[in-house]
Amino acid sequence: MARHIVARTTEIPPGGNKVVDIAGRDIVVFHVNGEFFALLNRCPHEGAPLEKAACVARLTSPEPGVYERSRVGEMLRCPWHGWEFDMRSGQSWFDPNRVKIRSYPVAVERGEELQKGPYVAETFPVHVEDSYVIVEI
Amino acid sequence: MSEVIDRPLRDDEKPAASRLRIVDCDVHPSLRSTDDLNEFLPKRWQHHLKEYGSHLRTPYLFTTPYPRSSPLIARRDAWPPTGGPPGSDLAFMQKQHLDPLDVEFGILQVLDLFIFSQQNLEFGAAIQRAINDWQLAFWSHRDPRLKASILVGQDGTDLAIAEIERCARIGEYIQINVSPRANEPLGRRRYWPIYERAQELDLPLGIHVGGYGGHAPTGGGWPSYYVEEHQSNAHTIAAQLASLVIEGVPERFPKLKFVFIEGGFGWIPSAVWRMDQHFERFRSEVPHLKRKPSEYVRDQFWFTTQPIDEPDEARHLRSLIEWVGIDRLLFSSDYPHWDFDDPRFAFKTPLTEAERKKIFSTNARAVYKF
Numbered sequence: 001m002a003r004h005i006v007a008r009t010t011e012i013p014p015g016g017n018k019v020v021d022i023a024g025r026d027i028v029v030f031h032v033n034g035e036f037f038a039l040l041n042r043c044p045h046e047g048a049p050l051e052k053a054a055c056v057a058r059l060t061s062p063e064p065g066v067y068e069r070s071r072v073g074e075m076l077r078c079p080w081h082g083w084e085f086d087m088r089s090g091q092s093w094f095d096p097n098r099v100k101i102r103s104y105p106v107a108v109e110r111g112e113e114l115q116k117g118p119y120v121a122e123t124f125p126v127h128v129e130d131s132y133v134i135v136e137i
Numbered sequence: 138m139s140e141v142i143d144r145p146l147r148d149d150e151k152p153a154a155s156r157l158r159i160v161d162c163d164v165h166p167s168l169r170s171t172d173d174l175n176e177f178l179p180k181r182w183q184h185h186l187k188e189y190g191s192h193l194r195t196p197y198l199f200t201t202p203y204p205r206s207s208p209l210i211a212r213r214d215a216w217p218p219t220g221g222p223p224g225s226d227l228a229f230m231q232k233q234h235l236d237p238l239d240v241e242f243g244i245l246q247v248l249d250l251f252i253f254s255q256q257n258l259e260f261g262a263a264i265q266r267a268i269n270d271w272q273l274a275f276w277s278h279r280d281p282r283l284k285a286s287i288l289v290g291q292d293g294t295d296l297a298i299a300e301i302e303r304c305a306r307i308g309e310y311i312q313i314n315v316s317p318r319a320n321e322p323l324g325r326r327r328y329w330p331i332y333e334r335a336q337e338l339d340l341p342l343g344i345h346v347g348g349y350g351g352h353a354p355t356g357g358g359w360p361s362y363y364v365e366e367h368q369s370n371a372h373t374i375a376a377q378l379a380s381l382v383i384e385g386v387p388e389r390f391p392k393l394k395f396v397f398i399e400g401g402f403g404w405i406p407s408a409v410w411r412m413d414q415h416f417e418r419f420r421s422e423v424p425h426l427k428r429k430p431s432e433y434v435r436d437q438f439w440f441t442t443q444p445i446d447e448p449d450e451a452r453h454l455r456s457l458i459e460w461v462g463i464d465r466l467l468f469s470s471d472y473p474h475w476d477f478d479d480p481r482f483a484f485k486t487p488l489t490e491a492e493r494k495k496i497f498s499t500n501a502r503a504v505y506k507f
Contacts, residue, residue: 046482052214079213080477082206 001105001136009108009131012036015073019051022137027104029133030055030087032073037087038135040102043078044092050101052079058093076101105136157493158241159480160501162441163345163398163469164234164283166276167209167224168249173275177267185260192256194351205363207475215473223473227279234472235282238480241498242507244284244311245272246345246398253316254348258293262300265289269304277309284505286314286343291328298330305338311505312396314343318350323377324384332390341394341439341504344377346370374400375408378438382412385425387433394504395438399471403446406460409434435462439504441469442496443478451486463492467501 006020012031019028019041026041028051041050054077057069075093076085084093090103111130168174175183207213209222215233217226224230235243247268255261265288272285287304289297297315304310313335321327323344335342347370353359354369356376374397387393412430420426440461448454458466471477480497488496501507 046477046479048212048479049214052212054213079207080475082475 003107004135004137005132006038006135007133009036009133012133015055017051020135022135025137027135027137029106029135030076032087036106036108036133038104038106039076039085039087039090040104042101043080043083044099044101045078045081045083048078048080050076050078053077054079055087056084107134107136108132109134157497158239159468159497160505160507161238161240161243161470161472161480162396162467162501163246163443163471164230164240164243165224165248165472165474166230166245166272166283167222168271169221169225171250174264174267174271177270177274178263182260182263182267186264191251191254192260193251193254193349194256195349205367210475211473212475212477227276230472231280234470235280238470240282242282242284242501242505244343244501244505245276245286246314246343247272247286247288248345248347251348252288253290253314254318254350255290258290258296261290262293262296266300266303269300269310273307273309284311286310286312287340288314289331290319291315291323291331292320294327294330298334301331301334301338305340310340312341312343313338314345316348316350317344317346317374317377318348318352318354320351322380322384324380324382324386326384329386329389332386332393336390336393339392341396343396343398344374345398346374346400371400371404375404378405378408378434379412379430382430382433383423383426385423387437388426388428391437393437396441396467396504397438398441398469399443400440401444401446402440402442402461402466403457405434405440406457435465439465439467439500441467442483443469443471444476445478445483447485454484454486458486458488463495464500466496467504468497 004022006029007018012018012029014031014033017028017030019026027038028041030037030039032055039050042048043050055073056075056077057072058075060068060070062068074087076087085091085101086093090101092099108131111132171186178186204210211223215223217223217229219226219229234240249268250264252261252265252268255264268288269285276283277285287301287310289300291297301313313331315323315331319328332342354366354373356372360366360369378397381387381395409431416423416426416430446454446457468480469478470480
């Protein structure tokens with residue numbers, strides 16, 4: 001797996017996302033509550049662009065009339081047919097064994113750490129005071 | 138905030154369907170604002186629209202059904218960057234839909250202003266006329282791929298006939314659209330003058346699901362949930378199919394073509410089997426029917442594919458397609474609505490190239506004579 005520097009952490013605001021092209025693949029990186037998640041930018045159902053998905057909460061109901069929200073912002077609701085996926089794993093909420101978005105490991109590292117390794121982006125200025133979002137693919 | 142990398146599809150990402158030029162039988166254009174209609178609407182009705190608006194059979198303001206699942210029932214990626222509602226910007230529609238999916242013809246289906254549900258029949262006729270003109274001026278004349286329909290409300294039958302005559306003289310419309318939820322079932326005799334004229338003009342009759350009539354959308358009453366109502370689209374038009382066939386409309390107008398739009402097709406086999414079975418038992422009640430209901434359906438009715446059913450096993454979808462008949466199905470995307478079907482990925486079962494060609498192109502070309 002190669003590591004790709006895709007953004008400064010400040011570049012993707014909370015609740016926002018950035019689409020990057022890594023090795024010909026559209027990857028969408030979401031920022032949720034201080035964490036970053038990277039997923040293939042297409043719904044496994046009919047290919048909708050997930051960068052337009054709604055970031056929603058997990059909504060559960062133990063019985064009719066009672067509703068509970070949890071994991072606010074961590075569920076992805078496809079912009080077309082509304083299929084929901086867990087951003088952490090890419091797994092669909094309704095059929096986790098069969099339907100899944102491809103997801104990729106993400107790390108956030110400080111620029112000075114990156115400078116020491118072999119993965120300094122050639123086209124990317126590295127400022128030691130910044131942190132960067134790294135996607136492994 | 139998001140940054141989009143605009144990358145064309147590589148060849149290996151294009152399954153056969155997108156290399157085939159397609160006819161999309163359900164594309165929804167939208168008014169950017171009702172002011173778009175001013176040039177086509179007499180001052181009297183412009184004022185009416187501003188002062189009174191629509192008078193529908195839903196009782197109160199805001200009981201009209203948006204949003205349903207998604208703002209303006211649209212794909213979240215279909216909002217034009219220039220502003221305005223989804224479907225209102227031709228350049229964006231071309232860039233997002235018509236060009237990349239290689240749409241050879243797209244048939245416009247207008248739902249704005251609940252055009253079929255207007256209770257003031259004079260006002261309804263005025264906005265139907267304005268929207269028929271707007272379809273040409275704003276869409277077909279700017280992109281000849283986009284084909285307009287003559288929208289009429291069948292409860293004002295005389296007004297509908299006058300509008301059909303007017304549009305037929307213009308000669309650019311490819312079908313006549315009527316409401317799926319009129320005051321009475323579609324087979325009733327009061328609507329036959331429209332069917333008679335449609336047959337004479339050789340224009341198919343388009344029946345797009347949805348809208349609000351005065352009747353509950355299910356036989357069991359008004360549903361509690363949108364998911365329940367969405368399900369009922371199929372029941373509603375199944376009832377209309379039975380009404381048309383059993384009241385003898387195809388028998389009386391044997392050259393009239395019917396296209397059911399946005400009702401899917403999973404419900405058709407059992408509906409038709411049941412009609413045939415009952416016909417055998419009760420044929421003395423309906424001696425005006427000379428043939429089995431399924432024969433009328435097979436000869437005179439077509440069905441658009443969206444929303445496509447997705448059984449767990451692909452072979453079941455395959456059987457369904459065969460039961461309905463590969464020559465009966467017309468591809469439709471429903472762009473830009475949330476339950477849009479992408480022609481490259483909608484059919485989750487193998488189709489041969491010849492079958493694809495029929496469903497995505499030649500069936501529609503035969504019905505609409507492109």
